[in-house]
Amino acid sequence: MPEAEYARTRRHLMWRWRSNPLRRHADVVEARVVVAVWAAVSLGGAFVGTMTADSIDQSFAERRAALHTARGVLLESTMDAVAMAEGPQRISVRAQVRWTASDGATHTSRAWVDAGRKAGATVPVWTDGQGRLTREPPSAGEAAAESAFLGAGAAVAFSGMTYAAGRAIRWRLDRRRYDLWAREWEQVGPQWRRRTM
Structure with a gap:
């Protein structure tokens, strides 16, 4: 210029x-x-x-660090939820689950689990510091x-x-x-x- x-x-x-x-x-x-x-x-x-x-x-x-995963046993089938869904998306439903907390106490409650599981299947459940059920925290990418x-x-x-x-x-x-x-x-x-x- x-x-x-x-x-x-x-x-x-x-x-x-x-x-x-x-x-x-x-x-x-x-x-x-x-x-x-x-x-x-x-x-x-x-x-x-x-x-x-x-x-x-x-x-x-901080939320991911405060939550813990435990192994739960599914007490009811979630196979019916798969029949209503279309496509490959992941579907979560509330179902009755039994798990053992870190203090050794056994708990039973309704938790969010993947659909398409039979009763007796092992599912991960998320608990907070007091042993209460909570939803899975978002991954680092999410x-x-x-x-x-x-x-x-x-x-x-x-x-x-x-x-x-x-x-x-x-x-x-x-x-x-x-x-x-x-x-x-x-x-x-x-x-x-x-x-x-």
Whole structure:
């Protein structure tokens, strides 16, 4: 790019910052608001998204570490659930299961297990620190995908709110400029009409 064209482009992009007799205080404020909003959208959105994803991923990791798996015995068949399902997807159903906790006590309750099992089959059951049944925690891959999705959602929400706040400020500045123009026109308008008659 030639030097003269570069200087012309730079002057065109920076017109709001230059000294100009037609420039008003509202123009300077608007230019600064635009820069601040876009900086907050890009930097703040990335920060909020990253922090949200990290926090959620850490929460999933803590949940996986707090849960334990135990071997249970299926007390009822889950074969009927397979007949209703179509395709190769994994189906979980609630069924009666008996398992032995880490303290040696035997428990019986309804747990989420894979469909298509016969009574007496060995199935994994997940328990928390107090030995209560819980669902299987998401795997590291599933947790990472969900964390990334929620982090992206948080980034978009933050950026949207920041952009909306910037638009509201610019709308107020526009209203103020319109009011100033109307007052100035009330002073100049009658003089203009006299000259044109």
